[in-house]
Amino acid sequence: MLKYYVEESGDKMEYEVIVVGAGHAGCEAALASARKGHQTLLITGNLKNVATMPCNPSIGGSAKGIIVREIDALGGEMGINADKTLIQMKMLNSSKGPSVHSLRAQADKITYPQEMLKTLKKQKKLELLEGMVEDLIVDSNEVKGVYLKDGKIIHSKIVILTTGTYLKSDILRGSTRTRSGPNNEKPSQHLSDNLKKYGFKILRLKTGTPPRIEKSSIDFSKAKKEEGDKTPYTFSHDIEPIYNVENQVPCYLIYTNSTTHKIINANLSKSSMYGGLDDIKGVGPRYCPSIEDKVTRFKDKERHQLFLEPESLYYDDIYLQGFSTSMPENIQEKMVHSLPGLSNAKILKYAYAIEYDAIYPTQIKASLETKIIKNLFTAGQINGTSGYEEAACQGLIAGINASLKLENKEPLILKRNEAYIGVLIDDLVTKGTKEPYRMLTSRAEYRLLLRHDNADLRLREYGYKVGLIDEERHNKLLEKEKTIKDLKEKLKETKITVKNVKGPYGTNVYDYLKDPTIKLEDIKEKYNLELPYSKEVLNQVEIQIKYEGYIKKVEREAQKMLSQESKQMPEDIDYNKVTNLASEAKQKLEEIRPNSIGQAMRISGVNPSDISILMIYLRKNYNE
Amino acid sequence: MNDTIAAISTALGVGAISIIRVSGNDSLNIVNKIFKGKDLTKVTSHTIHYGHIVSNEEIIDEVLVSVMLAPKTFTKENIVEINSHGGIATTNKILQLLLTNGARLAEPGEFTKRAFLNGRIDLIEADGIMNLIEAKNEKSRQLSINQLSGKVSKLIKELRDNLVSIISNIEVNIDYPEYEDIEIVTNETIYPELLKFRKKLINIINKSKDSKIINQGINVCIIGRPNVGKSSLLNTLLEEDKAIVTDIEGTTRDIVEGKITLNGIILNIIDTAGIRKTDNLVEKIGVEKSLDIINKSDLIILMLNNNEPLTKEDKKLLKMIKNKTNIILVNKNDLDTKIDYSLLPNNIIKISVNNDIGIDKLKSRIIELFNLGSFETDDLTYLSDARSISLLEKSLIKINDSIASINNNEPIDMVELSLKESWNILGEIIGETYTDELIDELFSRFCLGK
The missing domain is CATH 2.40.30.260 (Elongation Factor Tu (Ef-tu); domain 3)
Structure with a gap:
């Protein structure tokens, strides 16, 4: 539904959600919100530049490829759009273990945006508008809509800012500095100053692109x-x-x-x-x-x-x-x-x-709503990240959580052991960033759990619960889960009869497969195994069996983290009253206001001794 | 942590001066109430003042009072230290006065705990201070100072650096898989590096165990049936030793009965408390308890009698000590032989405590067993507490896991899992990774007064 809105005097336009910026974050945010049935307006400086790739012509890469899988598992668009428009595909790290396999596609810079625009236009409850947002309508720390450069005023219950590199962006080349967005697009001149006016701390970041x-x-x-x-x-x-x-x-x-x-x-x-x-x-x-x-x-x-x-x-x-x-x-x-x-x-x-402006990401909650202004969400480069995939996944989460907020539901917050998306957002809101943040596999301490191959098993259920995954796709998931379980049982029951293989790996095919040199494919004839399963299921079962010991080990580590995560911080805690906390810790804790002891432990500048002091204080004052 | 704490910081009853330490916001006010001399709230920081401790106008003692204002103090709080001259009774009286005037008696290790919680020292240093307090000889004092100065932290940091360079090489290969000019890291390339690292780690563990012996001595337990001569042996050892380390009540573990030095190393003779009274280890306290004592000892000395056949109890004891470092003494060799030597190992030592025969042999066996002759005493930069050593050993297990994964042809990102764990465990030693239990355990081990 493409609609060029022309304001008539006296008319008051109202939406449930306004998304500002139609890059990778904005597109996901707008689609998620509209797909969840909320009247959504997507505003962009130039409709021809929806979901453009101003830098490298690829989607995915190490860790990033897994993010795209996660977006897809949750019901986002990036994966499908890349599949429709890719011109080359590679599985990176295929010589290494399954935890680090990751897809990277060369995507066509012409068709990728075109396909995305088609999808946006077809989407019910979603309207598109060309315009430049320069300020927000804010009433007692609650956002009510946006002001456009041309004087238009548009009201909404929620605003999601996905402004990319367009906040006061300067193109730098030699000794010239030009106020412009990428590809000679118009930048937003005043929005970041206005954010500063509302109390946001602004960060200046820089990135570059080759000839x-x-x-x-x-x-x-x-x-x-x-x-x-x-x-x-x-x-x-x-x-x-x-x-x-x-x-x-x-x-x-x-x-x-x-x-x-x-x-x-x-x-x-x-x-x-x-x-x-x-x-x-x-x-x-x-x-x-x-x-x-x-x-x-x-x-x-x-x-x-x-x-x-x-x-x-x-x-x-x-x-x-x-x-x-x-x-x-x-x-x-x-x-x-x-x-x-x-x-x-x-x-x-x-x-x-x-060079462009961003906000210090410690000023937003894990739901991606800002702490300073209610109902204002931010996603993508404005939060200090870099990369199409990093932007898209935040956009998706912001869109989901904006909708959940409208529906009076708890936000979707993915944990560090559930998704790279969880790692990314937790890093941003807990540690902040000084440079444009890019996802790396090394940032994920539980990466063996966050694999390319199990993104659907990890996240589809969430996608279904929030309403972005339909019954059909959900049933497919349930069926896959059951098949995996059945096949594993079957392999346990299949005894190895041949002599000489009764080594350290046991007497049934299940245990036998733990030998890194044995592949299911190679032994299926020998043991008369009928395997009428999809490649995904076979692959999944093989990985789960082969790396069972390692996976369990990492799961135990994750459990430890989760137990710290369950120690909630009281909402009303005043860190200035906790005597003996180091002043740096006080300031950081007050700034970030972690949800749990677990999150507090990850804040840089908060030392183990500060955590002990906090825990003693909580025990004394909150009887925990 | 807002309250002001006080405790006697020096060993009670030894030395001419006792120090009572007061730490907390109110320490100046509290001491001022019982001090006759300058107004302590008005003096400059880090100064010493002469005066008297008084109670209802009665002079309790003539003292020197050191005033140290936060934050440049051991606990980063206001500290007052009272140097008193009056022996146990007076010192206790002064402490009592402080407690009635608003201070609270410090819990064991609470000063150090505050120093740690206030960010004054890291975990290693906290441990080092504890060792310093407990140091019983010159070597261990030096070791404690090294630990305190961060030399050990540096050693661990170096190990972690070694490991992190291997880990980051693997990481960079994963995150930048297509960069052909980055050195490709494979199981084959990290294998020799891991072996090298393991060797270094094992070396540090061994040296640390030596350090532990230097620092804490060897725990020795003498067991045997009644009347085999355990007390006589103990007395002979204690009497011979000119440098008996006296025990100060309340400051050491009560299971240590006596200490002697051998080649500069302390032997802690573990008290088989209550056992000696009835003189019957097996019957009185049961097998379980004796096993417990045996497990706590680094060395078991089992005494048997030459002039009696092996009893059931003897056989039980022989069985119990089989897997521990042990020395079997056969006493009373001046009497007729009734024991069946064929039931005993070859390396027993025949002695006669009453005639002072064989004691030298016992000593040289101990020196031999613990390598006391070849201790390197010039380089004492090692960890000496049980917690650190057990963490070092845990991190070695993880390194071994990695090596096993390589031998098993696992992919490199699996091999790396244990490397990261090992790195985290090393971090725990210097307090760079956080675990709950660590701090609780650490501080419960401090003794009162520091």
Whole structure:
């Protein structure tokens, strides 16, 4: 239902939910809220730029791919949309254990946004509007709607801010600073100042993107071809692969060389970040350094790896992954031409760094509602994260929790042992962040539980309970769970009769499978096993059996954490009254106001001794 | 933790001066009430003042009072220390006065607990202070000081650094799987590193066990039937030792009956309290209790009599000590032999306590058993308390698990699980990972007065 709303005087537009920004977070938030039956308005600066990918042309990656699976399990859109538009698919870490397998797709930058726009337009209860939000309607610390740049006033019960990099964003290149969003889009000039006015602490962050090169100007014979996997995969649990594995578009690998490094070193002071601009405040991500950073920080390295990634089947841009820079355009030309196969390369878009405002994420609750303004939710880069997947999953949770709030229900808060999404949000609201936050598998202490293969088993039930997963898909889940259970029983009952295998791994097929060298596939004939099950079920059963010991161990660890998590903090506790707490701890606890002792323990700056003091205080004053 | 606590900080009855320590917000006011001299609430911090402790105008003692204001004190609270000269009765009287004027008697270890809770010291240092208080000889004093100065923390941090570098190499491979110029970490590449790490860890554990012996001595228990000569042996050992470590009532564990030093190492003779009175370990307190005592000992000395055949009880005792470090003494060799030596192990020592025969052999056997001759005493940077050593051993078990996973061809992210656990356990030693029980257990072990 696309509706361009023109305000007539006296008219008062009202929605249940307004979502500001239609990037990956905004799309998920709007879809979730509308699918749950709430009248929703999605406002964006440019309808053509719904769910665009302003940086790398891929969805997923290590840990991120699992987030996409989780989004899908909960009833979000990103997985399906990527499945519809991918041009190459890979299972990363397939040589390692199942806990770190993760999908990464090269997604088409033209069709991905198109497909998402189609989905948005088809969605009942969802309206789209082009406009620039510059302020909120706030009445006694409760949000009531938004003010647009053109003077429009739109009322709503809930507002979700998913503004991406558009808050006071500046494009930086050499010694020029231009107030603009990515791709020359208009930024929001006043929204972050207005948030500051309401009491939010604002954080300035920075990120960057590499140049785009015209495909026909590249000599690919100098590069190493990187193809997609020959096994077809999907992010979504509900659809079959629709791409042809033989027709995937390859990426290419090249390296920088000493000439490139010489050019960079000779011109370093011209880079925005190295003296070109003297007013850089934004903090950039350590995990995503510019090529200047790489060359200066790792002087001994003779070369750095770069990937040439196709952006779309419908135009010629090649994304030069690993070469993000804020050098002036003429230097970028020299740098690019020094690369193998790129001596005649034509740069279609120059690289740039971008600075933007975000809010300190410790100012939001785990439900993603802000602590300062009631019914205001935030998701995505405004919360200090980086990455399409990180944004999308927050958008989904914000959309779900906004709806649950309208329905007077408890928010959906995923735990650290349940989902990467839970880890991400808990990290944000508990520890905050100083740099754009990206998900890494190492952030998840229970990652063996948070696997690619079991996202549906972990989260579908939640999706069903909140109303985003329908009966059909839910029944499919129940059936799968039952099949897994039955098959495991069956394998336990199948005795091994052949001699010589009665080693440390027991006498039935179930125990036999614990031997890392034995595969179900290899022994099924030998033991006359009839296995009329789907690949997913067989794979799941095999993983559950093979890693049973390890999984149980991690589950025990998680239980310990959960027991701390169940020690609730009283809502009315005044940390200033807890004498003997270190002043840093007092300040942090007062700022974050953790829900539980468990969360308090994860706050940096709160030491074990502070926790003891807190627990003694609680015992004394709250009889716990 | 708002109240003010007081306790006698020095060992009662020894030394010419006793110190009574008062800590808390009100410590100045409380001491002021019973102090005749300068107004302590008006003096500058970290100064010493002469005066008298009075009760109803009656002078109790002539004292020096040190005033130390928060936060630069041991507990980070206001501390007053009263140096009194009057022996046990007077010191107790002063403590009584403090308690009637608003202070509360400190619980065991409460000063150190406050120092820890107020962020003054970390767990290792807290442990170190306890060791310092309990230190009985020069070597262990030095060890305690090392622990206190953070040398041990540094040692553990170094171990954790080693481990975290292996872990982070694995992590980076998982999070950046397509970076060909990152060194690819496989089971094969980390295997030698793990072996190296394990060797280092084992070395530290062994040295730490030595440290524990230096610090806390060897717990020795003498068992045997009535009238085998246990008391005589104990007395002979105690009398011979010129440097008897006197026990101060209330400050040490009451199961230790006497201490002697051997090659500079303390032997704690564990009291088989009440046992000696009836002189019958097995019958009086039962097998279970004797097993308990045996388990608490590092060394069991079983005494038998040369002039009596082995009894049922003897055989029971022999069986009980089979798996412990033990020395079997056959006493009364000046009398006729009635014991059947074929039922005993070869390495028994024949002695005659009354004639002072074989005592030297016993001593050299102890030195041999605990390697006391080859202790390295120049480098004492090791952990010496049982808690830390057991955590070190736990972390070694995890390293062994990882190595077993590699031998078992498990994927590297499974191998890594135990490495992370090991790293966390090491963190527990220096208080960098948090567990509830740890703190409770730690502080319950402190003795009153510090």
